Amino acid sequence: MDFILLVISSSTLLLDPLNLTYVVMGFVIGTIFAAIPGLTATLAMALLLPVTYTLSVETALMASASIYMAGMCGGSITAVTINIPGAPSSMMTALDGYPMQQKGKGALALGHAALGSMFGGALGALLLIAVAPFVAEVSLLVKTTGKFSLLAFAIVVVVIAQRGRIPQAGLAACIGLMLATIGLDAMEPITRFTYGYSNLTAGIDLMPVIIGTFAIAEVLIQASSTNDIAAATAAAEKVRIRRRDFLPPLSEIRKIGFVCYLKSSLIGYFVGTLPGAGGSMGSFLAYTEAVRTSSEPETFGKGNPKGIAASESANNAVCGGAMVPMLTFGIPGDPITAIMLGVLVINGIQPGPQLMSDQAGLIAPMLATLLFSAVVLIPLTLYLIGPYFIRIVSVRKDVLYAVITILAVVGSYVSTYSTFQMFMALGMGVLAFHLRRNGFPVITMLLGYILGPNLEEFLRRSLALSNGDPTTFLTNPDSLFFVLLTLVFIYFLVIKKPGKKLAAVPPN
Amino acid sequence: MLVKRPPLFLYVTLAVSVGYFISAIGLGAPVSESGLTPSFFPILVGGAAIVFSSILILQKIRTEPKEPGASGPRNFTHLWVVLAIFIYIIAFKPAGYFISSGIFVFVLVVLFSSFEKLLQKAVISVAIVVIAYVMFQQLFGVRLPTLWG
Structure with a gap:
């Protein structure tokens, strides 16, 4: 209850002009990046990371939260209007949104998408505010052996969740773990894999890893792409949307039903809590459930607003869910929460159970912003500047990528005023580019890199405490719980294998 | 018989994994009287990386090769x-x-x-x-x- 009151009282920080400016700017930038095919809100977050050095932690986290929320709903703009989802999480939205656009109801489809995003985002944020303190308290019961098993669980789940490319995901996770071992050993005064190069003694900084993985790699992907975006631009220029068309009639909202919004949001929230699952999985499962329980399933895929509502409620609810493991255990659920984790780490804050009890004041404004973004910014942004959003697709790509590149490269210089970090960002960008081009999920590499140091430390401490007895991971109840949970996930995702439909969901 | 050649990237990852593994072994014995040493975890990770790289290379070799000219235009x-x-x-x-x-x-x-x-x-x-x-x-x-x- 104290935490809920703290979140309510911290809402006043949104009244501060500076904070509000960053939150609104974050939301608009997140929406723009999510709307442009090829760019993502993750990229917007990566570019924001260097800026966080000059902001207070609260402001940086508030801006991150609004980008996150915007990123989940912004992809629906191009998904509906030109049938190209701006973000993977909006893929299911295109199934019914674009047919509505073809019937001349594109604005109405966007209105339904906004309403679903608003509901899902708000419910996800409320559940997060209500649940996170309890999860944090429970997480205090997890001791050293349990922490190792939990981190191992997170890495295993994020690898096996990459349907059809588990060896690629496994290798990417190993690459992340390798990067994490470079530098000074955490328990003994020994440097590893530095090869006498003093810049590597402190290890590889998080900033160039994130900027390289998400910004520079994206620019290289776009540079190597042979896709002709002229067709998308031409299609976007033909679309005309009026402001008044956005408001969905009450009769249609009633037809969709409160239960659909609620169920889809809950599905999205719980999918969000799983490492690596992400918005596309959440929206897919919610959409499938909406079709399954519908009295007229044949209308889905032909412009049924219920499909849009289910998909968008779920992917925005993912935001709240993904923050639960990030805040309570320091395990990011997706790339954006991984960068948020970076914002915390850069500011010297260690996520985990103690965070919610010792530094709840830093986290509360972020959660208030998540709710504010869902309830106020989503409908307001769509209504005020919605008719112009579709023009975003027509922005000059040469200028856009030049801006992104200079912000990314100079941004990586900010942390240490050293060109070494710029070279590291370039190196990570080239690595991530090749990983992506060869079908490797970069999120598993990032998770390996982020969780690697703790994974190793807890493994060594656990075995030191048990005098080298590995059965300690089965005899400690907290550890046994996560070992069994890992086996359950392996059974359902690898041995039993999910249905063909689920296997068809593109990874985030 | 046509044999599909795996991408160069996979050979590079295998080579890096092997180099990492050898460097990890060079850090010393993985286990000592006081418990696990700084080399244990890297040996584990390097070994796993070699296994995954090898699996991927074998997978690529076994898959059917694409028809010549099936790939799109290349951009550098x-x-x-x-x-x-x-x-x-x-x-x-x-x-x-x-x-x-x-x-x-x-x-x-x-x-x-x-x-x-x-x-x-x-x-x-x-x-x-x-x-x-x-x-x-x-x-x-x-x-x-x-x-x-």
Whole structure:
């Protein structure tokens, strides 16, 4: 209850002009990046990371939260209007949104998408505010052996969740773990894999890893792409949307039903809590459930607003869910929460159970912003500047990528005023580019890199405490719980294998 | 019989994994009387990386080769972008922010478009560099290198 009151009282920080400016700017930038095919809100977050050095932690986290929320709903703009989802999480939205656009109801489809995003985002944020303190308290019961098993669980789940490319995901996770071992050993005064190069003694900084993985790699992907975006631009220029068309009639909202919004949001929230699952999985499962329980399933895929509502409620609810493991255990659920984790780490804050009890004041404004973004910014942004959003697709790509590149490269210089970090960002960008081009999920590499140091430390401490007895991971109840949970996930995702439909969901 | 050749990237990852594994072994014995040593975890990770790389190479060799000419047109712009970034980083401190960034942004704009309307692109590049300068130096207080002083 104290935490809920703290979140309510911290809402006043949104009244501060500076904070509000960053939150609104974050939301608009997140929406723009999510709307442009090829760019993502993750990229917007990566570019924001260097800026966080000059902001207070609260402001940086508030801006991150609004980008996150915007990123989940912004992809629906191009998904509906030109049938190209701006973000993977909006893929299911295109199934019914674009047919509505073809019937001349594109604005109405966007209105339904906004309403679903608003509901899902708000419910996800409320559940997060209500649940996170309890999860944090429970997480205090997890001791050293349990922490190792939990981190191992997170890495295993994020690898096996990459349907059809588990060896690629496994290798990417190993690459992340390798990067994490470079530098000074955490328990003994020994440097590893530095090869006498003093810049590597402190290890590889998080900033160039994130900027390289998400910004520079994206620019290289776009540079190597042979896709002709002229067709998308031409299609976007033909679309005309009026402001008044956005408001969905009450009769249609009633037809969709409160239960659909609620169920889809809950599905999205719980999918969000799983490492690596992400918005596309959440929206897919919610959409499938909406079709399954519908009295007229044949209308889905032909412009049924219920499909849009289910998909968008779920992917925005993912935001709240993904923050639960990030805040309570320091395990990011997706790339954006991984960068948020970076914002915390850069500011010297260690996520985990103690965070919610010792530094709840830093986290509360972020959660208030998540709710504010869902309830106020989503409908307001769509209504005020919605008719112009579709023009975003027509922005000059040469200028856009030049801006992104200079912000990314100079941004990586900010942390240490050293060109070494710029070279590291370039190196990570080239690595991530090749990983992506060869079908490797970069999120598993990032998770390996982020969780690697703790994974190793807890493994060594656990075995030191048990005098080298590995059965300690089965005899400690907290550890046994996560070992069994890992086996359950392996059974359902690898041995039993999910249905063909689920296997068809593109990874985030 | 046609045998599909795995991408060079997989061989590079295998080579790096083997090199990492050997370096990890060079750190010393993985287990000592006091417990696990700093080499234990890297040996584990390096071993796993070798296994995954080998599986992927074998998978690629076993899969049916594509028909010749099935792949789309190739684009090498990304290599030029990497080279441009590399040179930019080298020149960043000695040449200062404005000169290095101005040329760098202009090159990128040309790489992502075409070798036309160069004057317009040069003006856009200068505008981008100035805006980025104002953002970093004035708004966020980041000291950027200058040619003099």
